[in-house]
Amino acid sequence: MNMPTEQAAMMQAEAQQAQQAQQAEAAQAPYDKSDLTLRDRLLEAGILLDTGEDGLYGRSEVFEDVVERLNQAITMLGADQHAEVLRFPPAMRRRDFEDSEYLKSFPNLAGTIHSFQGNDRGHHRLLEALDKIVHVGEEEERSDAWMDQQKPTRLVLTPAACYPIYPLVAKRGKLAEDGATFDAFSYCFRHEPSIDPGRMQMFRMREYIRVGSPEQVMAFRQKWIDRGSLLVNLLELPFEIDLANDPFFGRGGMIVADSQRAQQLKFELLVPVATPDRPTACLSFNYHQDHFGELWHIRQADDEVAHTACVGFGMERTTLALFRHHGLDVNAWPEKVRQLLWGDKAPLIEQGLANLGTNV
Ligand code: AMP
Ligand code: ZN
Secondary structure (H helix, E strand, C coil): CCCCCHHHHHHHHHHHHHHHHHHHHHHHCCCCCCCCCHHHHHHHCCCEEECCCCCCEEECHHHHHHHHHHHHHHHHHCHHHCCEEEECCCEEEHHHHHHCCHHHHCCCCCCEEEEECCCHHHHHHHHHHHCCEEEECCEEEECCHHHHHEEEEEEEECCCCCCCHHHHHHHCCCCCCCCEEEEEEEEEECCCCCCCCCCCCEEEEEEEEEEECHHHHHHHHHHHHHHHHHHHHHCCCCCEEEECCCCCCHHHHHHHHHHHHHCCCEEEEEECCCCCCCCEEEEEEEECCCHHHHHHCCECCCCCECEEEEEEEEHHHHHHHHHHHHCCCHHHCCHHHHHHHHCCHHHHHHHHHHHHCCCC
Protein backbone atom coordinates (compact mmCIF):
# COMPACT_ATOMS: atom_id res chain seq x y z
CA MET A 1 0.00 0.00 0.00
CA ASN A 2 3.01 2.30 -0.10
CA MET A 3 2.73 2.88 -3.85
CA PRO A 4 -0.80 3.98 -4.70
CA THR A 5 -2.11 2.52 -7.96
CA GLU A 6 -3.64 4.83 -10.57
CA GLN A 7 -7.10 3.93 -9.30
CA ALA A 8 -6.12 4.56 -5.70
CA ALA A 9 -4.61 7.92 -6.72
CA MET A 10 -7.89 8.86 -8.44
CA MET A 11 -9.89 7.79 -5.40
CA GLN A 12 -7.56 9.82 -3.25
CA ALA A 13 -8.00 12.91 -5.44
CA GLU A 14 -11.78 12.45 -5.34
CA ALA A 15 -11.73 12.02 -1.57
CA GLN A 16 -9.63 15.18 -1.24
CA GLN A 17 -12.01 17.14 -3.47
CA ALA A 18 -15.01 15.91 -1.48
CA GLN A 19 -13.25 16.83 1.73
CA GLN A 20 -12.41 20.32 0.45
CA ALA A 21 -16.01 20.82 -0.66
CA GLN A 22 -17.18 19.68 2.78
CA GLN A 23 -14.73 22.02 4.50
CA ALA A 24 -15.86 24.95 2.33
CA GLU A 25 -19.47 24.16 3.20
CA ALA A 26 -18.59 23.83 6.87
CA ALA A 27 -16.78 27.18 6.77
CA GLN A 28 -20.01 28.85 5.62
CA ALA A 29 -22.44 27.12 7.95
CA PRO A 30 -21.44 27.12 11.63
CA TYR A 31 -21.38 23.61 13.07
CA ASP A 32 -24.26 23.31 15.50
CA LYS A 33 -25.11 19.61 15.59
CA SER A 34 -23.33 18.87 18.85
CA ASP A 35 -24.88 19.35 22.24
CA LEU A 36 -22.57 21.40 24.45
CA THR A 37 -24.84 20.86 27.45
CA LEU A 38 -24.46 17.06 27.35
CA ARG A 39 -21.71 16.75 29.99
CA ASP A 40 -23.57 18.88 32.54
CA ARG A 41 -26.85 17.10 31.88
CA LEU A 42 -25.28 13.66 32.29
CA LEU A 43 -23.62 14.70 35.56
CA GLU A 44 -26.78 16.27 36.84
CA ALA A 45 -28.78 13.13 36.03
CA GLY A 46 -26.13 11.00 37.78
CA ILE A 47 -25.46 9.00 34.59
CA LEU A 48 -21.79 10.01 34.73
CA LEU A 49 -20.12 10.92 38.03
CA ASP A 50 -17.71 13.77 38.47
CA THR A 51 -14.38 12.84 40.08
CA GLY A 52 -13.03 16.39 40.07
CA GLU A 53 -10.58 15.58 37.25
CA ASP A 54 -11.38 16.39 33.63
CA GLY A 55 -11.78 13.25 31.58
CA LEU A 56 -12.07 10.87 34.58
CA TYR A 57 -15.64 9.84 35.38
CA GLY A 58 -17.52 7.35 37.44
CA ARG A 59 -20.14 5.36 35.52
CA SER A 60 -23.65 4.73 36.79
CA GLU A 61 -25.57 1.47 36.42
CA VAL A 62 -27.56 2.97 33.53
CA PHE A 63 -24.41 3.99 31.66
CA GLU A 64 -22.74 0.63 32.25
CA ASP A 65 -25.83 -1.23 31.13
CA VAL A 66 -25.74 0.54 27.76
CA VAL A 67 -21.99 -0.14 27.39
CA GLU A 68 -22.51 -3.82 28.15
CA ARG A 69 -25.39 -4.25 25.72
CA LEU A 70 -23.57 -2.36 23.02
CA ASN A 71 -20.68 -4.71 23.57
CA GLN A 72 -23.00 -7.70 23.12
CA ALA A 73 -24.29 -6.24 19.85
CA ILE A 74 -20.69 -5.91 18.61
CA THR A 75 -20.04 -9.53 19.57
CA MET A 76 -23.04 -10.67 17.55
CA LEU A 77 -22.01 -8.51 14.60
CA GLY A 78 -18.62 -10.25 14.53
CA ALA A 79 -19.71 -13.78 15.49
CA ASP A 80 -18.82 -15.21 12.06
CA GLN A 81 -15.22 -13.95 12.37
CA HIS A 82 -14.32 -16.68 14.87
CA ALA A 83 -11.96 -14.19 16.42
CA GLU A 84 -9.82 -15.38 19.30
CA VAL A 85 -11.09 -13.59 22.38
CA LEU A 86 -8.23 -12.16 24.47
CA ARG A 87 -8.59 -9.93 27.49
CA PHE A 88 -5.78 -8.09 29.22
CA PRO A 89 -5.75 -5.79 32.25
CA PRO A 90 -5.39 -2.13 31.25
CA ALA A 91 -1.60 -2.29 31.54
CA MET A 92 1.13 -3.73 29.37
CA ARG A 93 4.80 -4.59 29.65
CA ARG A 94 6.91 -1.44 29.44
CA ARG A 95 9.37 -3.31 27.17
CA ASP A 96 6.61 -4.10 24.65
CA PHE A 97 5.35 -0.53 24.85
CA GLU A 98 8.86 0.80 24.16
CA ASP A 99 9.15 -1.54 21.18
CA SER A 100 5.80 -0.37 19.80
CA GLU A 101 7.25 3.09 18.98
CA TYR A 102 4.20 4.72 20.57
CA LEU A 103 6.53 7.26 22.18
CA LYS A 104 7.79 8.34 18.75
CA SER A 105 4.27 9.36 17.73
CA PHE A 106 2.34 10.18 20.91
CA PRO A 107 4.73 10.93 23.81
CA ASN A 108 2.20 13.40 25.21
CA LEU A 109 -0.58 10.82 25.51
CA ALA A 110 1.35 7.98 27.15
CA GLY A 111 0.80 6.96 30.76
CA THR A 112 3.56 5.29 32.74
CA ILE A 113 3.08 3.54 36.09
CA HIS A 114 5.34 4.55 38.95
CA SER A 115 5.60 3.11 42.43
CA PHE A 116 7.57 3.59 45.64
CA GLN A 117 10.49 1.19 45.63
CA GLY A 118 12.68 2.64 48.38
CA ASN A 119 13.65 1.71 51.93
CA ASP A 120 12.60 3.12 55.32
CA ARG A 121 14.65 6.29 54.76
CA GLY A 122 12.99 6.83 51.43
CA HIS A 123 9.60 6.24 53.02
CA HIS A 124 10.39 8.89 55.61
CA ARG A 125 11.36 11.38 52.89
CA LEU A 126 8.18 10.57 51.03
CA LEU A 127 5.99 11.30 54.06
CA GLU A 128 7.87 14.52 54.77
CA ALA A 129 7.43 15.66 51.19
CA LEU A 130 3.75 14.82 51.37
CA ASP A 131 3.36 17.38 54.14
CA LYS A 132 4.88 20.19 52.07
CA ILE A 133 2.50 22.92 51.03
CA VAL A 134 2.98 25.23 48.06
CA HIS A 135 1.16 28.45 47.31
CA VAL A 136 -0.61 28.67 43.97
CA GLY A 137 -1.86 32.25 43.80
CA GLU A 138 -4.10 32.69 46.84
CA GLU A 139 -4.55 28.95 47.27
CA GLU A 140 -2.50 26.52 49.34
CA GLU A 141 -1.89 23.16 47.74
CA ARG A 142 0.00 19.99 48.58
CA SER A 143 3.39 19.96 46.86
CA ASP A 144 4.03 17.09 44.46
CA ALA A 145 7.61 16.70 45.77
CA TRP A 146 6.67 13.26 47.18
CA MET A 147 6.58 12.03 43.58
CA ASP A 148 10.41 12.25 43.59
CA GLN A 149 10.35 9.02 45.61
CA GLN A 150 8.35 7.21 42.92
CA LYS A 151 10.25 5.08 40.42
CA PRO A 152 9.06 3.62 37.10
CA THR A 153 7.63 0.12 37.27
CA ARG A 154 7.93 -2.39 34.44
CA LEU A 155 4.33 -1.60 33.44
CA VAL A 156 2.64 1.19 31.48
CA LEU A 157 -1.03 1.92 30.87
CA THR A 158 -2.48 0.42 27.69
CA PRO A 159 -2.94 3.13 25.03
CA ALA A 160 -5.15 1.06 22.67
CA ALA A 161 -6.80 -2.32 23.16
CA CYS A 162 -4.86 -3.96 20.32
CA TYR A 163 -1.38 -3.11 21.64
CA PRO A 164 -0.86 -6.17 23.88
CA ILE A 165 -1.89 -8.47 21.01
CA TYR A 166 0.99 -7.94 18.55
CA PRO A 167 3.91 -9.12 20.73
CA LEU A 168 1.80 -12.12 21.71
CA VAL A 169 1.11 -13.08 18.08
CA ALA A 170 4.79 -12.70 17.25
CA LYS A 171 5.77 -15.14 20.02
CA ARG A 172 3.51 -17.80 18.55
CA GLY A 173 5.57 -18.07 15.37
CA LYS A 174 4.43 -17.99 11.76
CA LEU A 175 0.77 -17.32 10.99
CA ALA A 176 -1.52 -19.91 9.41
CA GLU A 177 -2.46 -19.47 5.71
CA ASP A 178 -5.56 -17.48 6.56
CA GLY A 179 -3.78 -15.29 9.12
CA ALA A 180 -5.40 -14.59 12.48
CA THR A 181 -8.27 -12.54 13.91
CA PHE A 182 -8.53 -11.32 17.49
CA ASP A 183 -11.17 -9.77 19.69
CA ALA A 184 -9.90 -7.37 22.38
CA PHE A 185 -11.54 -5.16 24.98
CA SER A 186 -9.75 -2.92 27.41
CA TYR A 187 -9.77 0.27 29.34
CA CYS A 188 -7.21 2.52 27.66
CA PHE A 189 -5.37 5.55 28.96
CA ARG A 190 -4.57 8.74 27.08
CA HIS A 191 -3.34 11.84 28.81
CA GLU A 192 -5.67 14.32 27.16
CA PRO A 193 -7.67 16.01 29.93
CA SER A 194 -10.66 17.82 28.50
CA ILE A 195 -14.14 18.94 29.46
CA ASP A 196 -15.47 17.34 26.29
CA PRO A 197 -17.20 14.25 27.77
CA GLY A 198 -16.18 12.36 24.61
CA ARG A 199 -12.50 12.95 25.34
CA MET A 200 -11.76 10.91 28.42
CA GLN A 201 -8.43 9.98 29.97
CA MET A 202 -9.59 6.44 30.65
CA PHE A 203 -12.12 4.84 28.35
CA ARG A 204 -12.94 1.46 26.86
CA MET A 205 -12.16 0.27 23.41
CA ARG A 206 -13.55 -2.91 21.87
CA GLU A 207 -11.51 -4.05 18.90
CA TYR A 208 -11.32 -6.68 16.22
CA ILE A 209 -7.80 -7.11 14.93
CA ARG A 210 -6.74 -8.83 11.73
CA VAL A 211 -3.21 -10.07 11.06
CA GLY A 212 -2.26 -11.50 7.66
CA SER A 213 -1.56 -10.55 4.06
CA PRO A 214 -2.26 -7.00 2.77
CA GLU A 215 -5.29 -8.39 0.89
CA GLN A 216 -6.68 -10.14 3.95
CA VAL A 217 -6.37 -7.14 6.22
CA MET A 218 -7.67 -4.64 3.64
CA ALA A 219 -10.75 -6.82 3.02
CA PHE A 220 -11.24 -6.98 6.79
CA ARG A 221 -11.07 -3.22 7.15
CA GLN A 222 -13.64 -2.66 4.39
CA LYS A 223 -15.88 -5.30 5.95
CA TRP A 224 -15.79 -3.44 9.25
CA ILE A 225 -16.41 -0.03 7.70
CA ASP A 226 -19.62 -1.60 6.36
CA ARG A 227 -20.50 -3.42 9.58
CA GLY A 228 -19.66 -0.44 11.80
CA SER A 229 -21.96 1.68 9.63
CA LEU A 230 -24.64 -1.01 9.98
CA LEU A 231 -24.35 -0.94 13.77
CA VAL A 232 -24.62 2.83 13.96
CA ASN A 233 -27.56 2.76 11.54
CA LEU A 234 -29.29 0.24 13.79
CA LEU A 235 -28.59 2.57 16.71
CA GLU A 236 -30.38 5.26 14.68
CA LEU A 237 -27.53 7.72 15.02
CA PRO A 238 -26.57 10.24 12.32
CA PHE A 239 -23.01 9.63 11.10
CA GLU A 240 -20.46 10.10 8.38
CA ILE A 241 -17.36 8.10 7.49
CA ASP A 242 -14.33 10.24 6.87
CA LEU A 243 -10.65 9.92 6.11
CA ALA A 244 -8.69 10.71 9.27
CA ASN A 245 -5.26 10.90 10.85
CA ASP A 246 -3.88 10.22 14.29
CA PRO A 247 -2.73 13.22 16.37
CA PHE A 248 1.02 12.68 15.81
CA PHE A 249 3.16 14.81 18.11
CA GLY A 250 5.30 17.76 17.10
CA ARG A 251 6.21 19.42 13.86
CA GLY A 252 7.40 16.18 12.27
CA GLY A 253 4.06 14.73 13.25
CA MET A 254 2.26 16.87 10.69
CA ILE A 255 4.22 15.22 7.89
CA VAL A 256 3.41 11.76 9.23
CA ALA A 257 -0.27 12.72 9.56
CA ASP A 258 -0.33 13.98 5.95
CA SER A 259 1.24 10.77 4.74
CA GLN A 260 -1.26 8.71 6.75
CA ARG A 261 -4.07 10.61 5.03
CA ALA A 262 -2.50 10.40 1.58
CA GLN A 263 -2.27 6.62 1.93
CA GLN A 264 -5.81 6.41 3.37
CA LEU A 265 -4.64 4.40 6.35
CA LYS A 266 -7.27 5.63 8.81
CA PHE A 267 -11.01 6.18 8.55
CA GLU A 268 -13.36 7.25 11.30
CA LEU A 269 -17.08 7.01 11.82
CA LEU A 270 -18.14 10.37 13.20
CA VAL A 271 -21.28 11.22 15.13
CA PRO A 272 -22.25 14.65 16.47
CA VAL A 273 -21.89 14.40 20.25
CA ALA A 274 -20.62 17.33 22.30
CA THR A 275 -17.70 19.03 20.56
CA PRO A 276 -18.28 22.59 19.40
CA ASP A 277 -16.63 22.39 15.99
CA ARG A 278 -16.89 18.88 14.59
CA PRO A 279 -18.51 15.49 15.10
CA THR A 280 -16.81 12.93 17.34
CA ALA A 281 -14.99 9.80 16.13
CA CYS A 282 -16.90 6.89 17.69
CA LEU A 283 -15.37 4.09 15.59
CA SER A 284 -11.97 3.91 13.86
CA PHE A 285 -10.79 1.68 11.04
CA ASN A 286 -7.01 1.46 10.89
CA TYR A 287 -4.60 -0.12 8.42
CA HIS A 288 -1.10 -0.23 9.92
CA GLN A 289 0.53 -1.72 6.82
CA ASP A 290 3.54 -3.77 8.00
CA HIS A 291 4.40 -1.39 10.89
CA PHE A 292 3.62 -3.82 13.73
CA GLY A 293 4.62 -6.84 11.63
CA GLU A 294 8.10 -5.36 11.15
CA LEU A 295 8.49 -4.20 14.75
CA TRP A 296 7.69 -7.59 16.21
CA HIS A 297 8.73 -9.82 13.32
CA ILE A 298 5.27 -11.23 12.73
CA ARG A 299 5.49 -13.58 9.72
CA GLN A 300 2.86 -14.83 7.32
CA ALA A 301 2.77 -18.50 6.36
CA ASP A 302 4.99 -17.73 3.31
CA ASP A 303 7.51 -15.92 5.54
CA GLU A 304 6.55 -12.45 4.30
CA VAL A 305 6.10 -9.75 6.96
CA ALA A 306 2.50 -9.68 8.22
CA HIS A 307 0.23 -6.68 7.77
CA THR A 308 -2.30 -5.65 10.40
CA ALA A 309 -5.56 -3.72 10.66
CA CYS A 310 -8.01 -3.07 13.46
CA VAL A 311 -11.47 -1.69 14.02
CA GLY A 312 -11.89 0.16 17.31
CA PHE A 313 -15.29 0.81 18.87
CA GLY A 314 -15.20 3.68 21.36
CA MET A 315 -17.58 2.32 24.00
CA GLU A 316 -18.02 5.54 25.95
CA ARG A 317 -18.26 7.74 22.89
CA THR A 318 -20.91 5.56 21.25
CA THR A 319 -22.84 5.43 24.52
CA LEU A 320 -22.60 9.22 24.84
CA ALA A 321 -23.86 9.56 21.27
CA LEU A 322 -26.91 7.47 22.20
CA PHE A 323 -27.69 9.72 25.18
CA ARG A 324 -27.08 12.79 23.02
CA HIS A 325 -29.52 11.73 20.29
CA HIS A 326 -32.13 9.62 22.10
CA GLY A 327 -32.26 11.44 25.43
CA LEU A 328 -31.26 10.65 29.00
CA ASP A 329 -34.18 8.28 29.64
CA VAL A 330 -33.24 4.94 28.10
CA ASN A 331 -36.86 3.75 28.41
CA ALA A 332 -37.85 6.42 25.93
CA TRP A 333 -35.28 5.45 23.29
CA PRO A 334 -36.66 4.44 19.86
CA GLU A 335 -38.24 0.99 19.82
CA LYS A 336 -35.78 -0.57 17.36
CA VAL A 337 -32.80 0.78 19.31
CA ARG A 338 -34.27 -0.70 22.49
CA GLN A 339 -34.78 -4.02 20.70
CA LEU A 340 -31.14 -4.03 19.55
CA LEU A 341 -29.80 -3.32 23.02
CA TRP A 342 -32.29 -4.92 25.40
CA GLY A 343 -34.43 -7.19 23.24
CA ASP A 344 -33.94 -9.90 20.64
CA LYS A 345 -31.07 -8.41 18.69
CA ALA A 346 -30.38 -11.47 16.48
CA PRO A 347 -33.04 -10.82 13.79
CA LEU A 348 -32.01 -7.16 13.46
CA ILE A 349 -28.35 -8.01 13.07
CA GLU A 350 -28.94 -11.00 10.78
CA GLN A 351 -31.20 -8.92 8.53
CA GLY A 352 -28.69 -6.06 8.53
CA LEU A 353 -25.82 -8.36 7.60
CA ALA A 354 -27.94 -10.03 4.88
CA ASN A 355 -28.67 -6.59 3.40
CA LEU A 356 -24.95 -5.87 3.23
CA GLY A 357 -24.51 -8.84 0.90
CA THR A 358 -22.42 -11.99 0.92
CA ASN A 359 -19.00 -10.33 0.91
CA VAL A 360 -19.51 -8.76 4.27
P1 AMP B 1 -7.96 5.58 18.02
O1 AMP B 1 -6.96 4.53 18.38
O2 AMP B 1 -7.51 6.97 18.36
O3 AMP B 1 -8.45 5.45 16.62
O4 AMP B 1 -9.20 5.32 18.98
C1 AMP B 1 -10.10 4.27 18.80
C2 AMP B 1 -11.45 4.67 19.32
O5 AMP B 1 -11.35 4.93 20.72
C3 AMP B 1 -11.93 5.98 18.72
O6 AMP B 1 -12.68 5.77 17.55
C4 AMP B 1 -12.79 6.55 19.82
O7 AMP B 1 -14.11 6.10 19.69
C5 AMP B 1 -12.17 6.02 21.07
N1 AMP B 1 -11.35 7.06 21.73
C6 AMP B 1 -10.14 7.55 21.35
N2 AMP B 1 -9.71 8.49 22.21
C7 AMP B 1 -10.68 8.62 23.15
C8 AMP B 1 -10.83 9.44 24.30
N3 AMP B 1 -9.89 10.32 24.68
N4 AMP B 1 -11.97 9.30 25.03
C9 AMP B 1 -12.92 8.43 24.68
N5 AMP B 1 -12.83 7.63 23.60
C10 AMP B 1 -11.74 7.73 22.83
ZN1 ZN C 1 -6.12 -1.04 17.32
